């Protein structure tokens with residue numbers, strides 16, 4: 001592929017529609033997560049894609065309006081909110097390096113004294129949830145998170161799926177182990193059930209690709225919400241969150257995602273991926289089947305094709 005391609009809006013609509021069509025026929029769709037029971041019930045034939053350009057133009061294809069469990073994509077919004085609460089103090093409790101381990105791995109925590117490698121693996125996001133809890137009740141912290149995501153997307157009908165949150169609480173032995181272990185090092189400050197309550201409810205946010213792409217716009221636009229001109233975070237903070245998404249957003253598949261797609265991205269075990277094209281677009285894809293690293297199989301393929309056909313990788317030389 002050459003450098004960035006001159007795209008008209010209708011070209012982009014065509015590209016998004018073509019990709020959705022190609023994904024419908026894809027034979028190898030991966031396997032939906034089964035360890036959270038309601039996720040195993042989702043139809044693996046689903047595929048949705050939403051691309052929102054900097055000027056607000058929105059391209060939708062497939063099941064882009066159907067809601068799904070955003071799971072770990074919520075870690076991006078939770079981190080943004082927690083940085084707003086405590087600023088760079090947060091980095092005393094969470095690192096900024098890729099883990100090279102599975103999203104729910106516990107092994108590094110012993111060597112690294114209960115400080116998780118980054119905010120996008122489960123352990124890191126549980127610390128972030130503990131920060132969000134602050135002096136509040138879990139109900140209030142969850143409410144704040146929900147209001148924040150609604151503000152980012154500009155849509156008031158986004159909800160948390162109770163069935164998913166309850167299923168996670170009922171089956172989340174690993175997350176409970178991570179939280180308890182970090183508490184033993186003093187890096188979780190509340191009762192683990194309270195902190196996990198905040199974490200599970202954030203993971204259980206139900207959103208469509210369109211809503212997710214709307215919610216990601218501030219990361220495309222240097223920290224501003226383009227529709228209102230309201231600043232969500234500084235330009236530096238938006239850049240840094242994008243950097244963490246690029247290096248850590250797909251767990252031990254982050255290198256492969258950067259290699260194939262070349263965009264800051266965050267995946268979730270519900271099969272969604274949010275990808276940011278700085279200055280150009282906010283993109284969300286969803287297909288429930290996962291690859292062996294727990295990232296959406298077709299979501300990754302769809303983003304790879306989008307980048308090939310638009311020249312949108314951040315590693316593409318800009319035209320002079």
Ligand SMILES: NC(=O)CC[C@H](N)C(=O)O
Pocket residue numbers: 070071072073103104122168175200203267268269270294
């Ligand atoms: N990778 C993910 O999306 C994991 C999130 C899921 N709620 C968990 O804690 O296991």
